[in-house]
Amino acid sequence: MEYTVRFTDENREVRVASGATLLQARIAAGLEADAPCGGRGTCGKCRCEARSEGEAAWRDVLMCQTPVSGDTEVRNSGKVGDLRILTDAEAISGKWNPIVKAVRLTVPPCSRGESSADWTRLAKALEAVGIPVTQANPRLCASLGNLLMAQKGSVWVVAAEGRVLEVCAEEPRMYMAAFDLGTTSIAGYLIHVNGRRVAVADGARNPQARFGGDVISRADYALQNGVAELSAYARSAIDAMLGQMCLKAGVPRHRVFAVSLAGNTAMHHLFLGIAPDSLVKAPYNPTLSQPLALRAAEWGIDANPEALLLMLPVIGGFVGADTVACLLSGDWLRRDRLTLMIDIGTNGELVLGNRQRRVACSTAAGPAFEGAKITCGMRGADGAIDHAWLESGALRWHVIGEGPAVGICGSGLVDLVAALLESGDMDGTGRLAAGDRYEIGDTGVYLTQKDVREVQLAKAAMAAGLRLMAGRLGVGLEDIEEVDIAGAFGNYIDPDSACAIGLIPAVLRRKIRPVGNAAGAGAKLALTDARAWAEAETLARTTEFLELATLPEFQDEFVEQLNFEDEDED
Numbered sequence: 001m002e003y004t005v006r007f008t009d010e011n012r013e014v015r016v017a018s019g020a021t022l023l024q025a026r027i028a029a030g031l032e033a034d035a036p037c038g039g040r041g042t043c044g045k046c047r048c049e050a051r052s053e054g055e056a057a058w059r060d061v062l063m064c065q066t067p068v069s070g071d072t073e074v075r076n077s078g079k080v081g082d083l084r085i086l087t088d089a090e091a092i093s094g095k096w097n098p099i100v101k102a103v104r105l106t107v108p109p110c111s112r113g114e115s116s117a118d119w120t121r122l123a124k125a126l127e128a129v130g131i132p133v134t135q136a137n138p139r140l141c142a143s144l145g146n147l148l149m150a151q152k153g154s155v156w157v158v159a160a161e162g163r164v165l166e167v168c169a170e171e172p173r174m175y176m177a178a179f180d181l182g183t184t185s186i187a188g189y190l191i192h193v194n195g196r197r198v199a200v201a202d203g204a205r206n207p208q209a210r211f212g213g214d215v216i217s218r219a220d221y222a223l224q225n226g227v228a229e230l231s232a233y234a235r236s237a238i239d240a241m242l243g244q245m246c247l248k249a250g251v252p253r254h255r256v257f258a259v260s261l262a263g264n265t266a267m268h269h270l271f272l273g274i275a276p277d278s279l280v281k282a283p284y285n286p287t288l289s290q291p292l293a294l295r296a297a298e299w300g301i302d303a304n305p306e307a308l309l310l311m312l313p314v315i316g317g318f319v320g321a322d323t324v325a326c327l328l329s330g331d332w333l334r335r336d337r338l339t340l341m342i343d344i345g346t347n348g349e350l351v352l353g354n355r356q357r358r359v360a361c362s363t364a365a366g367p368a369f370e371g372a373k374i375t376c377g378m379r380g381a382d383g384a385i386d387h388a389w390l391e392s393g394a395l396r397w398h399v400i401g402e403g404p405a406v407g408i409c410g411s412g413l414v415d416l417v418a419a420l421l422e423s424g425d426m427d428g429t430g431r432l433a434a435g436d437r438y439e440i441g442d443t444g445v446y447l448t449q450k451d452v453r454e455v456q457l458a459k460a461a462m463a464a465g466l467r468l469m470a471g472r473l474g475v476g477l478e479d480i481e482e483v484d485i486a487g488a489f490g491n492y493i494d495p496d497s498a499c500a501i502g503l504i505p506a507v508l509r510r511k512i513r514p515v516g517n518a519a520g521a522g523a524k525l526a527l528t529d530a531r532a533w534a535e536a537e538t539l540a541r542t543t544e545f546l547e548l549a550t551l552p553e554f555q556d557e558f559v560e561q562l563n564f565e566d567e568d569e570d
Contacts, residue, residue, distance in 0.1 A: 003068050007031060008075045022050060022063035022074055027210050036213025036373075039064035043213070043373065050074045098193055099310070099530045100160040100257045102172050103129055107153040118144050122167070126157060134162030137306065158257055161293045165257050165306040175199065175249075175256045177242050177303070178523035180322060181263035181271060182206060182345055183215055184379060185488075186237055187520045190245040190256075191527060198524070200245040207233045208270070214364075215266035215318070215347065219276040231273040235300035238271075242301065256303035259296050260310040260533075262523040264320035264347060268311065272299075284317035284547060291537045310526055312536050316545030318362035323349045325522025326486050327539045328532050330515070332358065338479055340466065340508070343486040343519065344369055344410075344493075348462050351543065352469040352480070358539075359469045361546040363461035369410035369489055373454045376445045378407035385412035385445065386492060390419050397440065405443040411492040416440070416447060417455050418497035421564055428564050430456050456562050459503045463561035465548055466505070472546060483511045486518035501564050 001018045005025040014029035023046055026033045034045045046063040053071040063074070105125045110116045119141055123133040144167060147155060151169050158166040158174065166172060174193035179186060183206060190200040208230050211221045222230055238261070246253050261271065265286050269276050278287050296309040312321035326343055333355050341351040348363040378384050382401030385408045389396055397412065399405045408416065420426035425433050432438055436449040470477055483504065485493065491514045499506040525532040548554045 004071045005029070005068060006071075006073050008073055016068055018069060019067050022046075022048065022061070022066045022068065022072070023210075025068060025072075026063060026074075032205060032207070033063070033210035034213075035064055035210055036217070039211075041065040044375070045213075045378075048074050048076055095529050095531065096196055097529045097531060098176070099308075099527050099533055100158060100165070100174060100176055100193060101131065102156055102158050102174060102193075103131060104154070104156050104171070105129070107148055107155065109148075109153060118148055122148075122157070122164070126159060126164070131157075131159050132162055133159070133164060137164050139305070140164060140167055160258055160308055163306070163308070165304060165308070173251075173255050175246075175251055176258040176260070176527045177245065177256055178260045178520065178527055179238055179241070179262070180325070180517060180520040180523050181234065181238065181261055181267045182322070182519075183218075183264065183267060183347070184209060184213070184345065186241060187517055188238075188241045188245055189520065189524055190242075190249055190251070191524065192249075193257075199249045199251070202241055202245050202248075204237065204241055206267075207237050215264065215276075216280065218270065219266060219280045222270065222276055223280070227270060227273055227275050230270045232300075234267065234271040239301050242303065253302050254304045256307055258308045258310065258527055259301055259303060260312065260523045260526045262312045262321045262325035262519050262526075264322050264345075264349075265314045265316070265318055266320070268314055268321050272311070279317050282550075284549065286314050286317060286320075289314045289316075289540065291533075291540075310533065312523065312526060313540035315360055315540050315543050316362075317547065318347055319349050319360045319543075319545055321540075322519040322522075323351060323360060324536050324540050324543075325520070325526070326515075326518040327351065327358075327543070328522035328525050328536060329518045330484060332539060333535055337481040338475060339482045339484060340480050341484045341486060341515075341518075342462075342490065342504070344462075344489040345487050348458070348465075350462070350465055350469060352466070352473060352475075353543075357473065358543040359472050359546050360543050361465045361469055361548050363465045363548065364458070369413065369458060374408060374413060374451045375448050376407045377413065377451070378409055380409040380411070380488060380492065383407060384409035385416070385440065385443075387494065388412055388415040388419050388440075390423055393423070395419055395423070395440070405440065405445045407445060408440075408447070410489050411494065413447075413451075413455060414501060414503065415494055415497045417452065417564070418494075418500040420447075421500060426452065426564075430562075430564060455501070456564070459501055459564075460558050460561040461548075463502055463505070464554060464557040465546075467557055467561075468548065468551060468554060469546060472544070477505050478507050480508055481511065482513070483508050484513060484515045484518070486515050488517070490514050491516055502561065 002015045006013045012029045016025045036043045049058040051058050107121050107125045156168050176191045178189045186204050188202045192199040212218045291313040292311040294309040296303050296307040314320040335354045343349045351360045383406035384400045385397045385405050387398040430452045438447045495512040498504045499509045
């Protein structure tokens with residue numbers, strides 16, 4: 001038997017089978033669903049109000065735990081605005097040497113008595129100007145002969161990675177698109193090759209979030225239900241964003257000749273339809289790590305029929321292509337200064353080193369800082385407390401969108417914990433003075449003792465990972481010369497608060513600088529500088545991966561870092 005579920009806030013209806021959950025109905029209706037726990041009923045983020053046919057009163061329920069047993073109305077418990085996505089749409093940086101090139105050629109006619117193919121002569125003309133062709137393209141050959149004859153051999157050729165993508169009579173209008181496929185959000189950039197600039201930057205939620213807010217939840221879903229659904233969501237999201245950017249720029253899709261994609265190892269595998277079994281079982285290694293130059297059309301991306309899809313390589317199980325992209329943007333193969341790079345997204349990746357040697361690791365810090373495991377936690381959207389501070393001994397706070405507070409995002413959480421530590425409302429062990437709950441004014445938003453423990457676990461994992469990396473390199477924390485914090489969290493976090501709670505050692509406070517969406521910048525570089533694309537493989541291969549879970553000393557270091565006191569403070 002089927003019933004109608006009506007989502008009143010969005011004015012959307014859907015028919016679902018009896019026994020389906022309200023969360024499944026919301027997904028079937030094509031609506032965004034916030035379910036960081038993957039529908040287990042543990043995070044409370046899908047809370048809503050519902051009433052079945054004939055009921056007068058609304059019930060406060062969790063969508064993922066409420067089966068449909070009749071026609072039902074659903075309304076949101078709280079209104080949350082658009083997710084704040086960091087795109088960093090500044091002009092292209094670095095050397096301009098795009099991976100897609102257009103060149104005008106004169107292809108000599110075939111002499112009488114010779115048997116020289118049109119494609120062979122075209123390839124020789126390209127090689128003469130320094131563009132080698134490694135493989136023929138039968139699809140382009142269908143019209144090549146007539147075009148060469150009509151143009152008397154004078155044509156424009158678009159080529160990339162040893163492949164000819166287009167042959168035409170006039171100078172082509174060319175675009176490329178770079179994507180940072182994050183666990184929570186996606187950042188995209190449409191690059192105008194002829195104009196040497198970013199034409200459009202855009203951001204969107206990752207629709208896979210309805211299956212869980214972190215990579216482990218999604219990997220579990222894939223193991224139980226197969227990878228096809230998650231893969232389809234990732235590909236369709238990238239394709240939809242490309243379409244929106246082309247629409248904004250007034251560009252036909254077939255003018256896009258190359259697409260690059262950077263993401264953590266789980267996002268990389270899920271996009272490619274690779275089951276993530278190896279990522280969640282010891283020894284937690286990737287199935288595929290090499291850089292790939294694929295045909296975009298074969299992976300659900302509607303661009304030029306011959307457009308390339310460049311998949312950046314991954315470093316290890318949970319240190320992926322997004323970290324490689326961050327290293328590309330920081331020019332790490334020429335970096336002499338001992339640098340710590342921190343990218344706190346849904347996972348927390350760290351790299352320590354320089355051009356001579358680099359060590360990387362991943363920690364499960366993100367679920368706390370992105371709100372998944374925090375009672376009133378939420379992502380950076382309207383209604384989120386994003387900053388808090390003490391003023392004349394009283395707690396003050398700022399809300400994104402300037403409206404009423406409905407939750408706390410990562411930067412606000414770090415500020416709040418630091419403020420409670422400073423005011424004495426929480427001691428160095430993380431114990432709240434007022435009991436199990438700290439109310440933030442009369443907002444209805446609060447922090448629980450369990451929330452503080454989640455912050456401690458995330459902070460301890462990050463701090464322990466850093467110290468073990470320093471030990472592997474044989475350096476002290478004071479030897480680190482620069483700290484680059486990447487991503488949206490790093491862009492909005494207050495370094496003083498991060499140091500106050502020991503998330504970043506206080507000895508490094510004056511060395512911290514936000515570097516924006518470094519993963520997105522690296523994905524752009526892979527397209528705009530052919531040298532960077534070539535160096536991506538070197539960075540991935542030569543960066544040592546430290547699997548913290550396999551180190552016997554990690555647990556002791558982790559426990560040592562649980563308290564908020566920073567023993568390294570100068």
